[in-house]
Amino acid sequence: MxxxxxxxxxxxxxxxxxxxxxxxxxxxxxxxxxxxxxxxxxxxxxESKDMLITELHRELEDRIVAALRDGYPSGRPLRERFLYLIGALLRYLIAHPLHFRYMEQYFNSPYGISLHRDRLLGKPGSHDILMDIFKQGMEERVIKEFPKAVLFSLAFGPMISLLRDHILGFIVLDDTLIEQITEACWDSIKRNNTA
Amino acid sequence: MxxxxxxxxxxxxxxxxxxxxxxxxxxxxxxxxxxxxxxxxxxxxxESKDMLITELHRELEDRIVAALRDGYPSGRPLRERFLYLIGALLRYLIAHPLHFRYMEQYFNSPYGISLHRDRLLGKPGSHDILMDIFKQGMEERVIKEFPKAVLFSLAFGPMISLLRDHILGFIVLDDTLIEQITEACWDSIKRNNTA
Amino acid sequence: MxxxxxxxxxxxxxxxxxxxxxxxxxxxxxxxxxxxxxxxxxxxxxESKDMLITELHRELEDRIVAALRDGYPSGRPLRERFLYLIGALLRYLIAHPLHFRYMEQYFNSPYGISLHRDRLLGKPGSHDILMDIFKQGMEERVIKEFPKAVLFSLAFGPMISLLRDHILGFIVLDDTLIEQITEACWDSIKRNNTA
Amino acid sequence: MxxxxxxxxxxxxxxxxxxxxxxxxxxxxxxxxxxxxxxxxxxxxxESKDMLITELHRELEDRIVAALRDGYPSGRPLRERFLYLIGALLRYLIAHPLHFRYMEQYFNSPYGISLHRDRLLGKPGSHDILMDIFKQGMEERVIKEFPKAVLFSLAFGPMISLLRDHILGFIVLDDTLIEQITEACWDSIKRNNTA
DNA sequence: GATGAATGAGGCTTCATTCAT
DNA sequence: CATGAATGAAGCCTCATTCAT
Missing domain, CATH: 1.10.10.60 (Homeodomain-like)
Structure with missing residues (x-):
């Protein structure tokens, strides 16, 4: 062996x-x-340092996507699926801080710029999952009427910021807090039942 | 002259x-x-290239902070002050995309790593303004009970993500959308007065 | 087999x-x-790359020499033997352009520099044949009184230049032309019987 | 200074x-x-090693061409002009063996392959001079009816071979010998007055 | 103060050769 | 005998920084 x-x-x-x-x-x-x-x-x-860097990005991405798919509650209600996705990603990246740090650097470099929208969740896989949630959510008038990119940013933007703080030791993201945070993210995209 | x-x-x-x-x-x-x-x-x-880079960061930061202070509605209600802050920053960075791009790069480099918490709004100045809002908000039970770092991430995280998309041309952030987005951010931190 | x-x-x-x-x-x-x-x-x-290169040189040389010996009209008059030699070499190298290209490269490299005089026809074999022609020719006052190296250059120099042009496609060396050229070479070394 | x-x-x-x-x-x-x-x-x-090599080639070429032009007997008979050209080149390269060695290497490398026909005398300058001699010579039926590339090879081919021998010390090219050799070259291209 | 030619450490990459399998 | 993964010396080139003018 x-x-x-x-x-x-x-x-x-x-x-x-x-x-x-x-x-x-x-x-x-x-x-x-x-x-x-x-x-x-x-x-x-x-082939080169560039290829090594790109390849490493791809491998990490694959693992992240796999982690998100794993245990994804396909049949469950919208809100639950959304909370699962955010929570799972957060948990994965907390468990793998180097992966997070690497992805962050990658996207902020000339390498990642060509990846644009296909960012942290670029692989068709998880990305589509999320987009489906958004689409269905808007159709059912559960989620605010926003361009998908906006919904995406509202859902994932806070996470990136939080992960940095967590890694730097400014906050401790325990399970309780994670749950509350994912719910806060949900609050930002869910429609206010003004009815 | x-x-x-x-x-x-x-x-x-x-x-x-x-x-x-x-x-x-x-x-x-x-x-x-x-x-x-x-x-x-x-x-x-x-003194060196490093110093030039650091210095440039500092200068940009100063200008950003100044922009936020300018026109800040001190005496107005919490929500309004919060919305103003987010909106002003968003508008400033849209108007100065190079500043945004530079700050982003800076934070994602070995340079920025030593800056920790003092990020986009690192200078005591604006940072304090925001922290005051959070503090007061929590005291008045208008804002969710979260560590400040969490509130910060919920408030500013989406913006960074959105700015990238805007600069890359994926979305157009017009005034209407900006207003809706800032409100969505507010939704994520404001307490759900379900009580 | x-x-x-x-x-x-x-x-x-x-x-x-x-x-x-x-x-x-x-x-x-x-x-x-x-x-x-x-x-x-x-x-x-x-043993090494150098040895491979040297060995390859030797093998090609052997084959070329063999080709020249083969069919050499030993008993015939001087002029005929000379024309045969030049013509045969020209024809061989046209038929084996890689051999020519390799020999050329070899001589123009640090490898070949140590080979000195023993060039294209370095092997004692064919070289001697040629030298005999020159010797006899001078004795019989059919060939100009020159150092052998000069006669050699007059006889073979043009050929190398022509082969390059042929391989590069600048000229087409057909049989007629080859014959004329070999005669021109002969003209350059044969004594002008103006006396 | x-x-x-x-x-x-x-x-x-x-x-x-x-x-x-x-x-x-x-x-x-x-x-x-x-x-x-x-x-x-x-x-x-x-810019690079390649550029250095190419540039050096160009500079040497310029100097050689200048040397050939200098003293060229424009108004004189064909034969004299031809002999002058060959002789001048031979003398120049004997006086500057490094130039000769360099040019030789250059042409036998990937660098020089793209130069093809424009070889030792590539620069329009001297090359044209020679071509004019050939053209006029053929028109006046003083020179054999050959493609220019063939005439070129007959005229210059021997020289290259001889220079190598000279540099390696196999022969000593003194003025007498040079004169005889240039005449031998002339013999190879001049028409045999069979009349 | 300003200039920009010169420096040379250090980075990426290639490739002849070795050696365990 | 053959294999081909591994080695690491050596090559080309970049660029932050210095210093004589």
Whole structure:
């Protein structure tokens, strides 16, 4: 049994180094050293530093999407599905702070700019799930009449900000708080029953 | 009247180049050229590239804070003051997309990591204004009982996400939409007077 | 019957790759791939890349010399033997452009510099044949009184230049032209019997 | 008075190193050291190693062409002009063996391949002079009826071969010999007055 | 103060060669 | 014998910073 697949080692080393020091503070030589391989070895698995960075992004994204799909309460009411999605993502990223940090950096770099809208939840998978919720919600007049991008921002914007604070130790996001926060997000997009 | 203060020229050139190409895509030599000065000249005004970057951040922050203070309806009700703050910031950043882009990059770089909590509204100034609103709001039971960091994220998180979309052209933030969005933010932090 | 001797495959692959891209555009790994063997395998047959290159040179040289010997009209008059030699070489290299390209590259590289005089026809074999012609020719006062190196250059120099043009498609060397050219070469070394 | 223009120093160092060791045996770092400058300095004058190599080629070519033009006996008979051209080139390259070695290497590399026909005498200048001689010579039926490329090869091919031998010390090209050789070249292209 | 040529450390990448399987 | 993953030295180039003018 091989515990160490070199490709995986490189990705992990890159993840750690890049989240800690940024793309430009993570030379290939250092990534190699941290991964326990020679510098040249990285190039057997990744065409270039850019490719390594892009590939790592893709892998993390896949894992995140998988985490969101897993346990998604398809048949349940709108609100419940929405709360699940936000909560699951929040929990995943709290459990994997490096993933969060990496994704954040990626989107704020020339790499991620081409990804635009397909951001944190870019993969068709989870993105569509969310969009379905929004669509259905607006049709049923449960959710405010907003462009999807606005709903998206209201739903996920706070999370990013909160995760940073959590990682930096400014707040502790325990289960109770997470629940309250997801509900607050729901409040921002749900229609006010002015009736 | 000095139309061209070299220091200002350098800052402006740095702003444009860095927002367009990132910190590492903006060599000092190019900044100098764009600013119409010699490379060495920059070092008369800034100790190093890092200092230039930090200084630029500080200047932008100052201007943003000033913009928020200006016209702030001190004596008015809580909700109105809150809406004003969010709306003013949104409007300022829409009017100054480079400022937004720069601040975003800054926070997502090793530079910004040391800034922690003091983010977009880091300067005591505006930050305090907002914190006062939260404090008073919670005391008066108008706003949900949350750690301030959470309230902050609920209030400003969506905005950052929206600004990106706006700058990238995915949505058009006109005055009507801005008003609706700020109200949605308010919905997420205001207490549901179901009692 | 061995259709594929690995050693031969490697030499052929090297020939093709090197003539196409130069010594430095032909990595061992690529030669190996083209030869259908593993990179390490090459080192069973050749001590190093340098040795491979040198060895390939030697093999091509052997084949060229063999081609010249074959059909050489030993008993015939001087002029005829001379014309045969030039013509045969020209025809061989036209038929094997890769051989020509390789030899050319070889001589113009640090490898070939150590080969000095032993150039295209370096191997004692054909070289001697030519030298005999020159010697006899001078003795019989049919050929100009020149150092052998000069006669050699007059005889073969034009050919190299022409082959390049032919390979590059600037001229088409058909049989008629070849005959005329070999005669022109003869003109340059044959004594003008003006006396 | 500046004896050392850094650009010139770099070109000279490159010339020496490349002729001695080939393009790939002449690292930029070494060229820099030999030129007495820092590695990075080269890039102020040349965009890349390729550009340096190409530029050096151009400069040498210019000098050679200038040497050929200088003293060219425009008004004199065809034969004299031809002999002058060959002789002048031969003399120039004997006096500047590094130039010859460099040009040779250049043409036998991927760089020079794109130069094709425009070889040693590529610059319109001298090339045209030669072509004019050929054209006029054929019209006046003084020169054999050959494609220009063939005449060119007959005229210059031997020279290249001879220069190598000279540089390697196999022969000594003194003025007497040079004159005889140029005449031999003339013999190869001039029409045989079979009349 | 201003200039910009010069510096040289450091980054990314290639590739000949080795060696465990 | 053959394999091909791994190695790491070495090459090209960039760019923040300095300093003589």
């Amino acid at each position: 091989k515990t160490s697949d070199k490709r995986t080692d490189v990705l992990q080393a890159a993840l750690e180094l890049i989240t800690e020091r940024g793309f430009h503070g993570a030379p290939m030589a250092e990534i190699a050293k941290k991964a326990g391989v020679a510098a040249g070895t990285i190039y057997r698995y990744f | 000095k139309t061209s203060d070299k220091r200002t020229d350098v800052l402006q050139a740095a702003l444009e180049l860095i927002t367009e190409r990132g910190f590492h895509g903006a060599p000092m030599a190019e900044i100098a050229k764009k600013a119409g000065v010699a490379a060495g000249t920059i070092y008369r005004y800034f | 061995k259709t594929s001797d690995k050693r031969t495959d490697v030499l052929q692959a090297a020939l093709e790759l090197i003539t196409e891209r130069g010594f430095h555009g032909a990595p061992m790994a690529e030669i190996a791939k083209k030869a259908g063997v593993a990179a390490g395998t090459i080192y069973r047959y050749f | 500046k004896t050392s223009d850094k650009r010139t120093d770099v070109l000279q160092a490159a010339l020496e190193l490349i002729t001695e060791r080939g393009f790939h045996g002449a690292p930029m770092a070494e060229i820099a050291k030999k030129a007495g400058v820092a590695a990075g300095t080269i890039y102020r004058y040349f």
